[in-house]
Amino acid sequence: MTQGTIFDIKKFAIHDGPGIRTTIFLKGCPMNCWWCHNPEGQRPEPESMAGGPGDTGPITVGALMSVGQVMAEIEKDLLFYDESGGGVTFSGGEPLLQPDFLAAVLAQCRRQGIHTALDTTGHAPADIMARIAPLVDLFLYDLKLLDDAHHRKYTGVSNDRLLANLRHLVRTGREVIIRFPLIPHINDTSDHLGKMKHFLQELGLRRIDLLPYHDIHRQKFHRLGHPDRLGDLAPPEADVIDRVKADLARDGFALTVGG
């Protein structure tokens, strides 16, 4: 029986694709971004995280679940998906790190007519992407930095694979929304924005979710004992967000802020 390692299931997710959704968070990620919002999703195996506010004591993050168990959770909210044009979103971590499990759940959703979205870094072997892609209705595709050296520095991996995979998805006619985390001083420069616009225009991608960086990761980093390399970087001010929004919109991109 195929099992997956899941670290959270969120109902009434309304920022992870169309309609009312259930978001399944799969544990394990090949990247370790400096600004990661879900650092507890990075390691592939269940782990202990120190207690949060209110001192609830350490908690275990992540649990093994069968396809049937995950489907049972997904199916609980069928009526909400029906009414809202919603469905299920797989997020993480990086869901493509658990391809067998992911494929099994996606196939079940496809059989039941449940809309699926994959929130992915895209950093996966091409064959895995090719195997998963036909089972997915919508890709929420992270695009962080186009400069490979920068990408290596801030995420720990090269962007070769994810760019190639993105081209492949576009070529095969998959529906893609770009998710762009806006990190002050790192990827909000006009130079980088220009490169990104150029790249996306070439691919014919128009839809972007702008995700302004937030410093809530910091507490979780601390609880997990991870180093915090961003220091006290402040979230982007409203005027910076507006500037980037206007910049992208001017060139014909369809933007939402905050997914």
Place this chain on the structure above:
Amino acid sequence: MMNARIRNLRQQSLDARATLSAERALLVTRLLQSGRLAGEAVAIQRARVFQHILANQTLCIQPGELIVGERGPAPKATPTYPEICLHSLEDLEILNDRPKVPYASDAGMRQAYEEDIIPFWKGRTIRDHLFRQLPERWQAAYRAGVFTEFQEQRSPGHTVLGDKIYRRGFLDLKQDIAETAAALDFYNDPQALDKQEALQAMDIAADALIAFARRHARELTRLAAEETDPERAEELRRMAAICRKVPAHKPDTFWEALQYYWFVHVGVITELNPWDAFNPGRLDQHLYPFYRHETDAGTLTEERARELLQAFWIKFNNHPAPPKVGVTAKESNTYVDFALINTGGVNADGADAVNDLSYLILDVVEEMRLLQPSAMVQISKKNPDRFLKRALHIVKTGFGQPSIFNTDAIVQELVRQGKSIADARNGGASGCVESGAFGKECYILTGYFNLPKILELTLNDGVDPQTGERIGPDTGKAAAFTGFDDLFEAFERQLAYFVDIKILGNNIIERINAKYMPVPFLSLLIDDCIANGTDYNAGGARYNTSYIQGVGLGTVTDSLSSLKYNVFDRKLLSMPEMLRRLAEDFREAEALRRRLGEETPRYGNDDDRADDILRRVFEAYYRAINGRPNTKGGVHRINLLPTTVHVYFGSKLGATPDGRRSGTPLSEGISPVQGADRQGPTAVLKSAAKIDHVRTGGTLLNQKFLPHILADDTGIERLAQLVRTYFRMDGHHIQFNVVDAETLRKAQKDPEAHRDLIVRVAGYSDYFVDLTPELQEEIIRRTAHEGR
């Protein structure tokens, strides 16, 4: 948009202090003292009392007013009703002095009470009758907090006006009375003489209101003659003409219709102090023909209609609820008298009834932001999303209105109860959430019923552990229960015993009201009292329903679930140990208390382990009550709502097996225990929909959201879809509490009780209590910044 006139009137209403007025009580007392009514039938006496008040009370017409008529001599001057219950001098003092929800009274009021009112009424009020006749086992259960009694200080009300007054004047009603009277068969109908009296009383009451309106007409004419502003003078003359016309004749204009309703409203709340106050019901339906006709003809503009509605809204706000007797300084109570104006829904044919006026009324609700009247929207599957979203845009502003009701569920509920499909579709919800066939039903809420208290009595073999008094039957020692089914069977037996007592009490109280406190004026208004020649309080209405409102569904479900899971299934602790921990209020067992709260399967998480128990409790409560006859030819039904009684009931209850501490509030309505739902709103709605709402007369579900979730159109859209899905599952009602900074501060201080509070963070949503202190601060600042 409010013009200067409305701004002034609104501000006056907001600034007016609630006071008590002895005028009504003195008029009633002196009339009865005079002996002039001696020898008259009770019904005739009540009609004469009503007539006497309306003929003699001080009229109040405020500068700039467009709709006239006050219950007291000034806005928020609140009369007392010594026929029903008698305030003591101490009551008056406490009401005057208490910091929250005070009612000021002056030395004159106290003197009138001391010299006239108290000496005359002491021992003679309905409340005195009631407590003399109710058996000791009822009173023991009442004292223990097993149930409350609505009619103990208020007269039976709980009804809503239909469309009758918009089609017929009181002269037409008098004609109806004459026709019924002429057809009485004194040879074959032994009740014919009673009916003759009831009809005569209704006829007197009709004359009384016509005369009251004409007193206003004369006063308006006088004011017009004195008025220096020619525009206002003309307005006053028009108002005088309106008051000469309605309620004697049917209204022909929007303005006349509103003024007519308002006279009727004042009549109902002057005759007695019915709970809930009174209510025009489907206002957008009733007024639309006038609105449409006049706007088409060019005699009414949208702006004028808006202004008249705003003036109408202010009249409700001028009428706080009559205060209780036997109050303690601690009790805060409320000024709200539960008039709930319905908009939307379907018409008698079942078609979408949303019209231009529905939207205009929502504009007025949003602009006026008054405590009273409350407003709700009925949402049928046939109503457009646009209407629901308009309502949600107001909800988002955070003052809790309008609440949202499922028309299709209400219609099913009413039809299941035996109402005609047309009567059901013309109905709606009143008070908090109660379904009714408007204009045709007497649906009395008789009292709240404390379900967790029944469990406490079950665990203690019928003895109330708070007092040591045996008040329930012997259903066996809890330690001897061999499994959950034993426990539940004992619970059902305790439940049946106390339901029997409550129903016995209801029958006694209904009989007292039928015999001693008929309401001829209210009877004029509700079909088929005239046609039946029978008073509203004696079963004259077309439909007669008595409700007993179950409270604490979440607490009792979680407590039973805890016993099943922790004691019987996994044997975390023995029954004797659980009982000891409860008796000790978990003293020195904080870790256990938390474990019980956290590890027990709990209602509100779409978890069938808990929700199956919920269904079982619901079915037991339903079986114990539904269909049992009342004294008016109708039956008892259940509904599930608490108002604020979950706090009082909690204060009468020791610690519960779900980890709830002694004396703390119960869950409210059908909402999960505060903080027990951890899977988000879809799971709450799924759990709540597992009871069969269609077999109730109303359920109440509260949901908390932060303004950020509703910040953009997508948020509103998702919320609308959430509502639609709940309604697809036959959910009866939902209201959204869009929380403010103050609530968030409380959540910081007491995270355990606020675990279900969802906040929008940055591109995603999370539980507020899970956020870092800094982020919490940031969100609080955002909220405060947004203001109210």
